Each structure stands twice: as C-alpha cells, then as structure tokens.
Amino acid sequence: MKNIIFLIQKYRNFLFFLSLEFISLFLLFSSRNSYHHYNYLTSSNSISASLYSAQNNMTSYFLLKETNDILMKENADLKNQVYNKDIIVGRKYLKFEDTIYKKNFLFKEVKVINSKFKYYENYLIINSGSNSGIKEKMGLIGSKGVLGVVKNVSKNFSTIRPLINPNFGLKVLHKKTNSWGDLFWIPEENNFRNIFVKNIPIYTDVSEKDYFITSGAEGIFPSGITIGKVLTIKKNIEDQTLDIKLEIEEDFSNSKIGFIVMNNIKEELNQHLQIK
C-alpha cells in the first residue's frame, strides 16, 4: 500500500496528464458520434454566439457595399416575381398556380453571422433559432444556391452543417439529363470552392459548365435549387461511374444572407421514406 502511494506521488504529473488527456479525447470522440449530448459546448451556445454576433456587427460594415449589390440584385429578382407572378427557385421559373409547391415550402430570411470554411469540419452560424421556429434538418439556401442543413439549434442561434463538410450528404440531379448523383466533399482534395459528385453512370452525357441542382428527394430542399457547375469530369472505369468536380455556386467566404427552408409536409414525406 505504501509503495502504491509512493508510486502515485512519483508519477503524479504523468497520471494527471493522462487523466486530462483521457477526458479531452473522450469529449472529442463522443462529440463526433452523438452531437446532441453536448448542445451547450458548441459555438451556438449563447455566450460564444453573442460574441460572434458582436464581431459580425463590426465587420459587416466593411462588406456593406457588396451586400448592397447582392440585395439590389435580389430585389430586382423579387420584383420580377411579383410582377410576373412567378416563384423563382434557383435558375428555374415555376408557375404561381403550382399550389402543391406553394404550400409545401416556406422561406424565412436569416443572417449568417459566422462562417468557418478553411477547416476540416466547417460550419456556419445563423442568427435565428428555435424561437423563430427553426428545427434540426431544415435546409438553408443562400442568394445563389444551397448553403447547408441545420444541425444544432439553440434559442436564438443555430449551427449549420454546410456543403463543405465531410459529413454532408445529399442526392443531386444533373439538370440536363436528370441523372441522380451523390454529393461528397473530401477535405483532402477539395477546398471551399469545389465539391465532388459521384455515382453518376458512365454513359451520362455530362459536359463542362452543366448545372447540378437539388433533387428534393429528402424533403429538405425544394427541387431545382442550384448547387454548382461542372469543372472537370473524370471516368472511373472500375465502378463504371463518372467522378465530377463541381464549382460551388455559393461563396462560403462571403455569404452573409440566407433563407431557411421550412417544409410543411415533411412528416408526411418521412413516413413514405421509411416505408420503402
């Protein structure tokens, strides 16, 4: 017994180091697997999010001119919609009388107050949370295309998992041929401007500068929202598929405004998705 105490005393630095290291590694790996258990230990908690929002208050003045340009463009588009009675979704016009579509989705405008785009697991923070009716797994679209999916919600802020995150997955459509593909963002090969589309059959007629759009299959986004345009095409002979690199339409380094997509009949759709 005496020897054990002596041993602990002798190696107490190392033991203390080991225990702290164990705690931090435990936090690291458990937070990757079940994120919801640590709602308060993320950047959408009230203290850090309000600090980020103060930073955004300061820095947004420097971007006023660019934001103004985007807003003006958006305003023009919106006027177009009102006068033509069309709903513009991405690059596609849909008729106003399309009642199913209109009831299906509601849009709520939000501000992106923080964007991390140069790391491995990137994320965005927006300035609305559960008080504004935002729930997990809702989509976020920017002024040009898809931004991401809501991952974590607190009262007044939410964390978004953007396209440029290795855990992001979405079914996409090739606009010209309607072929289905899957989005993959591989951090070692992609940066925040591009993303891979895989599992497109090798016989599909894809050429450069073609657009890829959302399919609407999961009910997170309406179908037809732009994701990006083709940069390079590579044939994968083994799997008989095409590996396509897209240039993402939305620039994550300066996206400031976005729209949360609220699907009114998501629960009904979920039932069907589970049945198959």
Add this chain to the structure above:
Amino acid sequence: MIFELKNILWFFGLIIIQIFFIDALDFGTYSSFFSPIIISFFILKMKLDTTILRLLVYAFVLGFITDIFRNTLGLNTSILLLVAFLKPTFLFSISSNEDIEKDVELTIFTIGITRFLLFFGISIFIYHLLFFLLEQFSFYNFSALFLRALINTISGLIFLVFLQYVLIFKR
C-alpha cells in the same frame, strides 16, 4: 500580483486574437495554409519554475474554451495538454539546463531570436502536425498535410514575433 494580472490578460487576449482575428483572416483558396493556431504560445512562454500540474490545468482550460468557440470539442485540448507535458523536452533538446533563467518568461527578448525560433518552431510544428492528423484521423495524403503544417508553423511564428514586438515592452 501584477504578474498574475498580466497572465490573465494574455490568456483571454490570445483566445480573442485567435478566434476573432486569425480565424477570420481570409486568403481565398489558400486559406487552409494560413490559419495558424497560436494559443500554445501561452503555455510555451510560461516561466520554467511553473509546475507541470499548473501548466496542465492552464492547457486544459485554454484548449477547452478555444474548442467551444471553434466547434472542435477536445481537439485543441488534447494536443495542448501534450505540448504542455512535453514542453521541457522540447526546450532542453535545443539548449542546456543552465542557459535559461528559471524565473523569466520565455519570449523573443529573453531567450534570443535563434533559440526562440528553434524552440517555438519545433513545438508549434508538432502542435500543427498532430492537430491536422487528429482532425483528419487518417494518414491519407500525408505529404499535403505535412506541407500544410509546415506553412502554418511559419506563418504562426511570423505572427508571434510580430505580436511580441507590439505587446511586450522592452526594458
């Protein structure tokens, strides 16, 4: 007393500089090469007579707060703890025991520029290498990762030298 106050200021100052300044820098496509993590400076500059236990507690709290802000729970903490534990090893691998006074902070003015670059270079490089490896959790594309760690280390060192000339008054 003044020393403690200074330490508290450095602690929160480094977190604020890291999160609201360095993380907010935007170099376009090459951003991932110029996003150094400099919070380990707080641990590395500590006086030599600080006990390892205290160093470990500082490292844990510092890493934890940074991790909450950066949404990488446990990542910075675990590596900062390792750096704090290995700090004497790094230091005495580049200089002998008697060279450095025990009750001064290890800054560019007290240990000289060569030793500063060697000591901080080695430790910050190890920090970045382990950080990127743990973040990626595979050895895939190791050469690119190594280069990323190297360039981040250099940019971090440049920033730290700059920071010390601005914030520390010379006697």
